[in-house]
Amino acid sequence: MSIDRIIATILSLSGIIFTYWFFLMKKESNAVSVTDHIKIIVDGGYTPSVIEVAKDKATTLEFFRKDPSSCLEEVVIPDFHIRQFLPLQQSTEITITPKEVGEYTFHCGMSMFFGKIKVV
Ligand SMILES: [Cu+2]
Structure with a gap:
Protein backbone atom coordinates (compact mmCIF):
# COMPACT_ATOMS: atom_id res chain seq x y z
CA MET A 1 0.00 0.00 0.00
CA SER A 2 1.41 3.37 -0.94
CA ILE A 3 1.57 6.24 1.51
CA ASP A 4 -1.17 8.29 -0.18
CA ARG A 5 -3.48 5.26 -0.11
CA ILE A 6 -2.88 5.01 3.62
CA ILE A 7 -3.53 8.72 4.11
CA ALA A 8 -6.72 8.50 2.06
CA THR A 9 -7.89 5.53 4.16
CA ILE A 10 -7.18 7.35 7.40
CA LEU A 11 -8.98 10.44 6.15
CA SER A 12 -12.09 8.56 5.10
CA LEU A 13 -12.15 6.62 8.36
CA SER A 14 -11.91 9.78 10.42
CA GLY A 15 -14.67 11.22 8.23
CA ILE A 16 -16.93 8.31 9.11
CA ILE A 17 -16.08 8.57 12.80
CA PHE A 18 -16.72 12.29 12.78
CA THR A 19 -20.10 11.82 11.08
CA TYR A 20 -21.17 9.25 13.69
CA TRP A 21 -19.96 11.41 16.52
CA PHE A 22 -21.69 14.49 15.08
CA PHE A 23 -25.05 12.81 14.67
CA LEU A 24 -24.92 11.08 18.04
CA MET A 25 -24.10 14.35 19.77
CA LYS A 26 -26.77 16.13 17.82
CA LYS A 27 -29.32 13.50 18.77
CA GLU A 28 -28.31 13.89 22.40
CA SER A 29 -28.82 17.62 22.41
CA ASN A 30 -32.21 17.28 20.75
CA ALA A 31 -33.93 16.62 24.05
CU1 LIG B 1 -39.30 -4.69 22.19
Whole structure:
Protein backbone atom coordinates (compact mmCIF):
# COMPACT_ATOMS: atom_id res chain seq x y z
CA MET A 1 0.00 0.00 0.00
CA SER A 2 1.41 3.37 -0.94
CA ILE A 3 1.57 6.24 1.51
CA ASP A 4 -1.17 8.29 -0.18
CA ARG A 5 -3.48 5.26 -0.11
CA ILE A 6 -2.88 5.01 3.62
CA ILE A 7 -3.53 8.72 4.11
CA ALA A 8 -6.72 8.50 2.06
CA THR A 9 -7.89 5.53 4.16
CA ILE A 10 -7.18 7.35 7.40
CA LEU A 11 -8.98 10.44 6.15
CA SER A 12 -12.09 8.56 5.10
CA LEU A 13 -12.15 6.62 8.36
CA SER A 14 -11.91 9.78 10.42
CA GLY A 15 -14.67 11.22 8.23
CA ILE A 16 -16.93 8.31 9.11
CA ILE A 17 -16.08 8.57 12.80
CA PHE A 18 -16.72 12.29 12.78
CA THR A 19 -20.10 11.82 11.08
CA TYR A 20 -21.17 9.25 13.69
CA TRP A 21 -19.96 11.41 16.52
CA PHE A 22 -21.69 14.49 15.08
CA PHE A 23 -25.05 12.81 14.67
CA LEU A 24 -24.92 11.08 18.04
CA MET A 25 -24.10 14.35 19.77
CA LYS A 26 -26.77 16.13 17.82
CA LYS A 27 -29.32 13.50 18.77
CA GLU A 28 -28.31 13.89 22.40
CA SER A 29 -28.82 17.62 22.41
CA ASN A 30 -32.21 17.28 20.75
CA ALA A 31 -33.93 16.62 24.05
CA VAL A 32 -37.48 17.92 24.05
CA SER A 33 -38.13 20.09 27.05
CA VAL A 34 -41.40 19.19 28.79
CA THR A 35 -43.42 21.50 31.01
CA ASP A 36 -46.10 19.17 32.37
CA HIS A 37 -47.27 16.93 29.57
CA ILE A 38 -45.75 15.30 26.51
CA LYS A 39 -47.15 13.03 23.87
CA ILE A 40 -44.72 10.29 22.83
CA ILE A 41 -45.52 8.41 19.64
CA VAL A 42 -44.71 4.71 19.84
CA ASP A 43 -44.05 3.61 16.29
CA GLY A 44 -40.88 1.68 15.52
CA GLY A 45 -39.38 3.36 18.56
CA TYR A 46 -40.23 6.44 20.59
CA THR A 47 -40.71 9.95 19.21
CA PRO A 48 -39.43 12.04 20.84
CA SER A 49 -36.99 9.64 22.44
CA VAL A 50 -35.11 12.08 24.64
CA ILE A 51 -37.11 14.35 26.90
CA GLU A 52 -36.15 16.77 29.60
CA VAL A 53 -38.36 17.16 32.65
CA ALA A 54 -38.16 19.17 35.85
CA LYS A 55 -37.25 17.70 39.21
CA ASP A 56 -39.99 17.55 41.89
CA LYS A 57 -42.69 18.25 39.35
CA ALA A 58 -45.40 15.90 38.12
CA THR A 59 -44.95 15.24 34.43
CA THR A 60 -47.38 13.21 32.37
CA LEU A 61 -46.00 11.05 29.60
CA GLU A 62 -48.73 10.23 27.14
CA PHE A 63 -47.68 7.19 25.14
CA PHE A 64 -49.65 6.82 21.94
CA ARG A 65 -48.99 3.40 20.47
CA LYS A 66 -49.30 3.15 16.69
CA ASP A 67 -47.02 0.16 16.27
CA PRO A 68 -48.90 -3.17 16.20
CA SER A 69 -45.81 -5.27 16.95
CA SER A 70 -45.92 -6.93 20.36
CA CYS A 71 -42.39 -5.68 20.86
CA LEU A 72 -43.68 -2.23 21.74
CA GLU A 73 -46.80 -3.25 23.63
CA GLU A 74 -45.13 -2.57 26.94
CA VAL A 75 -43.15 0.40 28.15
CA VAL A 76 -40.78 0.02 31.07
CA ILE A 77 -39.25 2.78 33.19
CA PRO A 78 -37.12 0.75 35.59
CA ASP A 79 -36.04 3.58 37.88
CA PHE A 80 -39.67 4.49 38.51
CA HIS A 81 -40.79 0.88 38.87
CA ILE A 82 -43.15 1.25 35.94
CA ARG A 83 -44.11 -1.51 33.52
CA GLN A 84 -47.17 -0.47 31.59
CA PHE A 85 -49.15 -2.18 28.85
CA LEU A 86 -49.98 0.14 25.94
CA PRO A 87 -53.18 -0.66 24.06
CA LEU A 88 -52.90 -0.20 20.30
CA GLN A 89 -54.10 3.10 18.78
CA GLN A 90 -54.69 4.55 22.22
CA SER A 91 -53.08 6.93 24.60
CA THR A 92 -51.80 5.68 27.91
CA GLU A 93 -50.78 8.26 30.45
CA ILE A 94 -48.00 7.72 32.93
CA THR A 95 -47.27 10.41 35.45
CA ILE A 96 -43.91 10.61 37.12
CA THR A 97 -42.54 12.99 39.75
CA PRO A 98 -38.76 12.66 39.64
CA LYS A 99 -37.11 13.34 42.96
CA GLU A 100 -33.55 13.42 41.75
CA VAL A 101 -31.63 14.98 38.92
CA GLY A 102 -30.21 12.47 36.48
CA GLU A 103 -30.82 10.43 33.37
CA TYR A 104 -33.32 7.63 33.33
CA THR A 105 -33.95 5.30 30.44
CA PHE A 106 -37.23 3.81 29.38
CA HIS A 107 -37.59 0.96 26.95
CA CYS A 108 -39.93 -1.58 25.44
CA GLY A 109 -40.73 -4.83 27.20
CA MET A 110 -37.88 -6.63 25.47
CA SER A 111 -35.30 -3.84 25.79
CA MET A 112 -35.01 -3.27 22.06
CA PHE A 113 -36.14 0.33 21.78
CA PHE A 114 -34.93 3.00 24.14
CA GLY A 115 -35.72 6.50 25.23
CA LYS A 116 -34.30 8.75 27.85
CA ILE A 117 -35.75 11.01 30.51
CA LYS A 118 -33.39 13.73 31.61
CA VAL A 119 -34.31 15.25 34.93
CA VAL A 120 -32.94 18.76 35.40
CU1 LIG B 1 -39.30 -4.69 22.19
